[in-house]
Amino acid sequence: MAAAAGTAHLLLLSLLCSLFVYxxxxxxxxxxxxxxxxxxxxxxxxxxxxKRRSEVDGAATVEWYFRAKGEADFVHIYTYNEDGPTIxxxxxxxxxxxxGSKRSNDIQDASIYLLNVTFxxxxxxxxxxxxxxxxxxxxxxxxxxxxxxxxxxxxxTRGTASIVSEVMMYVTIIGLQVWLLIEMIYCYRKIAAAxxxxxxxxxxxxxxxxxxxSKDNMAGVQxxx
Ligand SMILES: *[C@@H]1O[C@H](CO)[C@@H](O)[C@H](O)[C@H]1NC(C)=O
Ligand SMILES: *[C@@H]1O[C@H](CO)[C@@H](O)[C@H](O)[C@H]1NC(C)=O
Ligand SMILES: *[C@@H]1O[C@H](CO)[C@@H](O)[C@H](O)[C@H]1NC(C)=O
Numbered sequence: 001m002a003a004a005a006g007t008a009h010l011l012l013l014s015l016l017c018s019l020f021v022y023x024x025x026x027x028x029x030x031x032x033x034x035x036x037x038x039x040x041x042x043x044x045x046x047x048x049x050x051k052r053r054s055e056v057d058g059a060a061t062v063e064w065y066f067r068a069k070g071e072a073d074f075v076h077i078y079t080y081n082e083d084g085p086t087i088x089x090x091x092x093x094x095x096x097x098x099x100g101s102k103r104s105n106d107i108q109d110a111s112i113y114l115l116n117v118t119f120x121x122x123x124x125x126x127x128x129x130x131x132x133x134x135x136x137x138x139x140x141x142x143x144x145x146x147x148x149x150x151x152x153x154x155x156x157t158r159g160t161a162s163i164v165s166e167v168m169m170y171v172t173i174i175g176l177q178v179w180l181l182i183e184m185i186y187c188y189r190k191i192a193a194a195x196x197x198x199x200x201x202x203x204x205x206x207x208x209x210x211x212x213x214s215k216d217n218m219a220g221v222q223x224x225x
Contacts, residue, residue, distance in 0.1 A: 028051070032046065035150055036153055037151070037152050047064075047127035059082075059105040063127070064125060085098045095115045097113040107129065122151050123150060
């Protein structure tokens with residue numbers, strides 16, 4: 001019984017695994033970095049470069065450079081290699097954490113995390129992934145670089161898509177309400193008109209009845225004379 005339950009569990013797990021390959025075996029996806037940070041908060045500077053030949057062993061070192069807004073030159077701010085992380089610039093001292101691949105020299109994710117973002121952090125960031133692939137008889141060296149243009153804002157702004165969909169939601173709700181109201185007024189008028197018509201008809205019928213009755217009476221009176 002317990003064994004059967006265990007097998008079922010395993011089956012379910014492997015099913016989930018094949019559905020969410022990304023989480024389970026760490027398959028690599030080159031997601032672009034966000035580009036808008038909020039002042040005072042943390043921000044993850046993304047830099048992912050997937051290895052094309054996953055069966056080949058590799059080793060990589062990472063360097064990050066930064067060019068502040070309005071400056072001409074890049075400065076070296078961060079290194080991550082076999083010795084671990086090193087912050088290379090005073091402006092970022094104690095403010096950068098490694099957010100990339102863990103427990104591996106074979107780095108594919110070279111993202112870093114900026115703590116307590118200030119407006120002075122806006123500018124251009126560039127990461128360099130220096131990768132060596134170890135083939136049987138030779139080594140192959142590649143340098144991949146990615147650029148992130150970071151803007152720092154006081155408050156998180158929302159994407160256009162979310163604003164558009166919110167506006168659409170209100171338009172739809174208000175539109176439906178107005179339509180409902182018009183329909184209600186129309187119906188009310190129709191009912192009221194029908195009611196009046198019925199009243200008028202009833203009154204007419206009564207009048208006619210009275211009229212013919214009095215006519216009869218008159219006739220009777222004339223006859224009686
Ligand atoms: C990145 O680093 C920050 C600060 O150390 C941590 O709070 C955050 O959870 C990390 N994120 C990931 C995805 O590793
Ligand atoms: C970041 O900001 C928090 C709160 O303002 C503060 O406690 C912390 O010491 C700051 N960290 C750094 C590295 O400046
Ligand atoms: C930002 O830069 C300006 C000019 O370089 C400097 O005066 C200011 O202290 C800096 N602010 C922070 C929070 O580092």
